[in-house]
Amino acid sequence: MIVNEAAVRAVGVTKRYGAGQTQVDALVDLSADFGKGRFTAIMGPSGSGKSTLLHCLAGLDQPTSGQVFVGDVELSHLPEKQLTHLRRDRIGFVFQAFNLVPTLTAFENITLPLDLAGRTPDRDWLRTVIDTIGLTDRLKHKPSELSGGQQQRVACARALASRPDVVFADEPTGNLDSQSSADVLGFLHRSVREFGQTVVMVTHDPSAASYADRVLFLADGRLRSELLDPTAETVLDTMKSLDPAVAG
Numbered sequence: 001m002i003v004n005e006a007a008v009r010a011v012g013v014t015k016r017y018g019a020g021q022t023q024v025d026a027l028v029d030l031s032a033d034f035g036k037g038r039f040t041a042i043m044g045p046s047g048s049g050k051s052t053l054l055h056c057l058a059g060l061d062q063p064t065s066g067q068v069f070v071g072d073v074e075l076s077h078l079p080e081k082q083l084t085h086l087r088r089d090r091i092g093f094v095f096q097a098f099n100l101v102p103t104l105t106a107f108e109n110i111t112l113p114l115d116l117a118g119r120t121p122d123r124d125w126l127r128t129v130i131d132t133i134g135l136t137d138r139l140k141h142k143p144s145e146l147s148g149g150q151q152q153r154v155a156c157a158r159a160l161a162s163r164p165d166v167v168f169a170d171e172p173t174g175n176l177d178s179q180s181s182a183d184v185l186g187f188l189h190r191s192v193r194e195f196g197q198t199v200v201m202v203t204h205d206p207s208a209a210s211y212a213d214r215v216l217f218l219a220d221g222r223l224r225s226e227l228l229d230p231t232a233e234t235v236l237d238t239m240k241s242l243d244p245a246v247a248g
């Protein structure tokens, strides 16, 4: 397995909002590689730039300066139509609010992005993903008939259905109890370990971050620290050293 090859790369990314008195530098000259087949968590205090970074990496927002690469494609040079195709074909998204379509069944939600793209699902892959989320008996149910944790696992399966180059997850366990969080994180972890998927996840929760291979810590739009093979304890210790508010 090639461990060091980057699925996504930020090079000198700055993101500035507003101007003059209201100017905010949400990201400042930030560079980071996100290795293929790796699970990376992004942490940092509120307002440190986590969501902005995720949106820039996913081509949902444009850096003010600097470059973002998905594989070897540089996003800022892509016309909007190609960017839309790249997001659709090569990137999966999981959001805090599960964002499932209420009128469709779980199975239909999972295959919706492929259907919209006019792509034939890879049956074996779809079966693997569905078996791994452990909801085989709930596939004909609508989202309102599923628990929050089950809905988020459906959202994860939807993100993986196209076998994307990278899955971006923005606070995927923010609305879940601890057991449901463990189910969702366990699934993301398995998708990396067993299927070689790449996951980049923003979280506030040290135990969620401990499922990752690596944690990046942001503060004031800058990369401040990095932890490999994190545990909830080492993540919390690093957070305390970076943010006096956490240290209490």
Ligand SMILES: Nc1ncnc2c1ncn2[C@@H]1O[C@H](COP(=O)(O)OP(=O)(O)OP(=O)(O)O)[C@@H](O)[C@H]1O
Pocket: 017, 018, 024, 025, 026, 044, 045, 046, 047, 048, 049, 050, 051, 052, 053
């Ligand atoms: N559209 C916008 N216009 C102006 N300022 C913005 C915009 N989006 C974000 N910001 C500012 O950029 C900074 C970084 O915001 P961002 O949402 O990336 O932080 P975050 O670390 O994800 O925060 P949280 O943990 O609270 O979600 C903040 O100061 C925020 O107020």
